[in-house]
Amino acid sequence: MAELTGEADSASMGVSESVEADGTVVLTLSGEMDLSTVGALHEAVQDAISRKPRALAFDLAELTFMDSSGIAALLSAVGAVDTIQVRNPSGIVRRVIELSGLAQTFGLSSAAG
């Protein structure tokens, strides 16, 4: 889409994966997640759920920005794993999650929920 509109992809996002002792796959995201970078998360999620973990967690401590396309990516694991967890969202990211009514779904205690 960026190619079509001629916009430069200024945003960048990093995804790294680790597995905890209880089998939870943790995807740690850093940088900014929008339409131009979200593809990396989609791939990482597909890769993680192909191994059928019981739980999937997203550590968003290092994620500085997220828009609604990020929500779609986080939700792409729904149905494939029993539990989806979001950890350590920053203010902006937490706000997007809360506005989307997903705080409970992602296991975040929410005043807005």
Place this chain on the structure above:
Amino acid sequence: MVDTVRRTRHMDDMDARPSGAHASRRRARPQRLPLSRFSFVLLVVLLIGTGALSWLTYSVNEHNENRLLSLQTKQAATVLQAIIPSLQTPLASAAEIAATSNGSAARFTSYINSYVGKPGGKSSFVSASLWRMDGRSPRLITSVGQVPELATIRTHDRAFLRRAANAPAFDVLGPLGADKPRLGFAYASAGRPTYVVYAESALPRGRHAPSQPDSAFAELHFAMYLGRSTTPAALIEANTDQLPIPGHTARVTVSFGSGVITLVAARAGQLGGTLAQMLWWIVALIGTALAVTSAVVAERLQRRRRAAERLTVEVRSLLSEQRGIAETLQHALLPQRIPDIAGLELAVRYIPGVDGIDIGGDWYDLIELDDHRVFLVVGDVSGRGVASGSVMASLLFAIRGFVSEGYGPAEVLDRLRALLDVGRDQHFATVVCGIADIERHEITLASAGHLPPLLVGEHGEFVSEFVDVPTGPPIGVRGSNRYTAVTMSVPPQATLLAYTDGLVERRGESLDVGLRQLHTSALGSSGRLEDMLSTIVAELAPSGSGCFDDDTAILGVRWQS
């Protein structure tokens, strides 16, 4: 230039036609020349350049060759001149001996003998003789070797010997004898009586002698003439049968005793080497190859560019066609008619995103419940394309169904849950819905993960605020709790704005920035609701393009009292 103009016009033509793709193919055919004008001109220019360069190479080589010929001929003449002493010295010495020994035949014979031998041998002469001039007539004293040819021509010998005696110097006569040609030399002693030593050298048979491979004449066709004339009679020796020598020749005259020898030479082969000779051929071949290659490459690049340009135009027209289809479909799904309810002003907008070639998942809906209540919906299905569009359509009609059965906003959302599952359908949807009540001045709202509607108004202490709707998860995401609706009273002439995230979401910008902009823009606008929506769209669209990154739906409800 002409090419560019033609192409531009061509593109304009195509823009004017919706079926541009086919038109371009039909038009392109008559233009199919083997080469474009540019490539042809390039080829001709390069070929002319190649021709000029090979001609230059050729003439430089010719010039060099001629210079080398002239040099080599001079060198050959020098060699020729160096022979003179070897002929002159024995004769001069013999004449001196004859003068001091009073014409002793024995002394003469013993001296000259070593210089005389058989024809074809290494000796300088084939014949030598001593003459004494008795007054004007020469008298033979003795002769060594073969009989002098001179003696066979009576008149000739006397005249020559007389001439030699009178001009005491090395004299040359020749060529003598047709069958076995010879060259005669004479040297006269000083003082009285005058003794003349006469000797003859054999010329090669037919006066033709192949030159030795390593001699100064090896690379030349040459002919030596006695005197300045180059008539066949004056020919001494040549290494070629073609006489006079054709083509470009060099001519050098060298003094030879009392006379001169004229040396005429032409190139037998390539003096400057084969490479120099072949160079213009090489230049021509390489140049032609380069010219043809350049023309072919230029042609190919041009064709590729033309094809790319055609393709761009086709893609553009297809995209606009597709965009048109998507818009048509979207508009067909969205409600065609806005309910007309006394006391309420209603307005809607649907704006496809900048890349709106697909059908979007955003929608709005307005359902008249009775004469003072309207059910409003704004929703957004994740993703784009036909799949999102069909989810959107099914949700839209499901909501209408639930509403017609009398369910309220929260109950409608609860019931939508069963219709969509993100794990199964790959889509989820955020929905905000509610009931606007004119009589009670109330609004009831419920939200499934949707952005909060904005309530705008300026009345008393109320300014404007985002409605704090309890938000449940989006439709399609499982959750244990039921949706809850909130009902709040609305100040007079207030406006409720519900919208999708396309309106406030900007790449790289926090959502709150967009929400704040919406708040400011809505508060600052005045006039009718339609004008308010136009102002908001104009002010929030990135760089005033009137278009958003993503699809955008906006719904406005205004209480007229």
